[in-house]
Amino acid sequence: MDYRIAVIPGDGTGPEVVAEGLKVLAAAAARAGFTYQLTHYDFGGARYLRTGETLPDSAVAELADHDAIFLGAIGHPEVKPGILEQGILLKARFALDLYVNLRPVKLLPGVETPIKDKEPEDIDFVVVRENTEGLYANTGGFLKKGTPDEISTQVSVNTRLGVERCLRYAFEYARRPDRRRQLTLVGKTNVLTYAWDLWWRAFNEVGDADYPDIKREYAHVDATCMWFVKNPEWFDVIVTDNMFGDIITDLGAMIQGGMGVAAGGNIHPGKIGMFEPIGGSAPKYTGKNVINPLAAIGAVQMMLDFLGQSEAAGWVEQGIIHAISKMKSLNAGRMGMGTTDVGDLVARFVAAG
Numbered sequence: 001m002d003y004r005i006a007v008i009p010g011d012g013t014g015p016e017v018v019a020e021g022l023k024v025l026a027a028a029a030a031r032a033g034f035t036y037q038l039t040h041y042d043f044g045g046a047r048y049l050r051t052g053e054t055l056p057d058s059a060v061a062e063l064a065d066h067d068a069i070f071l072g073a074i075g076h077p078e079v080k081p082g083i084l085e086q087g088i089l090l091k092a093r094f095a096l097d098l099y100v101n102l103r104p105v106k107l108l109p110g111v112e113t114p115i116k117d118k119e120p121e122d123i124d125f126v127v128v129r130e131n132t133e134g135l136y137a138n139t140g141g142f143l144k145k146g147t148p149d150e151i152s153t154q155v156s157v158n159t160r161l162g163v164e165r166c167l168r169y170a171f172e173y174a175r176r177p178d179r180r181r182q183l184t185l186v187g188k189t190n191v192l193t194y195a196w197d198l199w200w201r202a203f204n205e206v207g208d209a210d211y212p213d214i215k216r217e218y219a220h221v222d223a224t225c226m227w228f229v230k231n232p233e234w235f236d237v238i239v240t241d242n243m244f245g246d247i248i249t250d251l252g253a254m255i256q257g258g259m260g261v262a263a264g265g266n267i268h269p270g271k272i273g274m275f276e277p278i279g280g281s282a283p284k285y286t287g288k289n290v291i292n293p294l295a296a297i298g299a300v301q302m303m304l305d306f307l308g309q310s311e312a313a314g315w316v317e318q319g320i321i322h323a324i325s326k327m328k329s330l331n332a333g334r335m336g337m338g339t340t341d342v343g344d345l346v347a348r349f350v351a352a353g
């Protein structure tokens with residue numbers, strides 16, 4: 001196979017962690033026997049400050065012509081919050097119709113979790129977050145803006161098509177050999193009776209018709225937050241809407257050991273996926289060779305899995321576990337080695353087998 005991969009290193013420490021991810025990708029490709037072509041793009045805060053451009057439409061069309069996108073970090077201290085998030089990240093999600101946001105929450109051996117008495121076997125689930133609808137659909141408005149009786153509305157948009165394609169992805173995911181055939185719908189059926197009525201019916205109809213082998217569960221989103229802390233072992237695959245997914249996956253990132261290890265994917269199944277470390281651009285660590293690249297390497301692992309190179313993805317995960325066993329800490333500046341050393345450790349492990 002020959003893959004076309006777009007690379008957006010982005011801002012701050014993004015380019016440093018992306019370089020390590022690409023090192024590991026090269027090692028995995030050599031061993032697995034596939035090839036790839038990289039196209040680099042300089043979208044991010046620096047380019048925005050230079051040209052006023054975030055993600056132009058012409059770039060969207062070019063990106064769409066790739067099998068996957070590897071993203072470092074977007075965020076610049078001199079750019080007003082919201083501009084880059086909306087102009088680059090959300091624009092890519094909507095324009096490329098990346099309707100699944102996939103966030104594995106897995107406590108790797110050797111990683112410290114803030115949850116007392118929980119071990120790697122207790123924290124191993126994935127969240128499938130709907131990524132193009134809900135409260136992110138940008139529907140609503142103001143009435144009498146700026147007056148004392150001002151009204152604002154922010155509407156949650158849930159289409160049967162959008163909900164169902166997300167549910168189907170989650171059901172399929174629950175059938176993977178590395179999962180336990182259990183799918184939990186996380187919602188708020190007791191209060192948000194329109195949105196979650198549609199989700200609830202679609203969940204049960206699709207499950208009855210096409211996935212009778214998958215055990216279905218339901219949990220309210222607030223209770224889910226309690227259980228992430230108290231009983232994370234109850235979860236296998238979770239499916240939820242955009243806003244709830246945004247919130248619970250940050251909690252998930254913390255219980256799996258924090259931003260040093262958390263990675264995610266924005267996916268249009270069968271078409272294209274954009275993979276990124278969850279942590280930000282960490283400007284204060286830029287250029288110091290102290291940032292932890294493991295989350296970016298985890299994003300490469302996810303990208304390999306998406307591309308159908310699941311064996312190579314497994315090697316990368318083992319390489320990450322190997323690197324963790326040699327690192328003093330996962331925190332920037334306290335790893336006992338440099339950013340490039342961590343990348344070397346994983347790449348050497350992947351190459352050697």
Ligand code: IPM
Nearest residue numbers: 085086089090245246249264
């Ligand atoms: C995420 C982020 C984004 C989101 C922001 C940066 C727009 O928090 O990927 O979870 O809210 O989806």
Ligand code: MN
Nearest residue numbers: 246247249250
């Ligand atoms: Mn978020």
